[in-house]
Amino acid sequence: MVYKGFFSHKQFDQAKIWLNRMIENNNTLNLFDEDVWFETSKYQFETADYKESYNKLKKVVEVAGFRYFENEDPKYLEFYKNPEKYFE
Secondary structure, eight states, rough: HHHHHHHTTTOOOHHHHHHHHHHHHHHHHHHHHHHHHHHHHHHHHHHHHHHHHHHHHHHHHHHHTTTGGTTHHHHHHHHOOOGGGGOO
């Protein structure tokens, strides 16, 4: 996925373009909202928008449990479990 390539290389401006395309496709194709929420929350985390990131992660967990954290960098799960570290 193009978005993940840019994201993994910390090219967040390009990642945002592809994230927006993913959101648009999701709205058109009726994909799982959790997929988009999770990817958006990771982007927001990496760009220090912690409040919005946490809110998206909370929605993901409410709908899908913790499965989205599997095979991901553990920092996202740590953030979800301990967000207060980021809101100081």
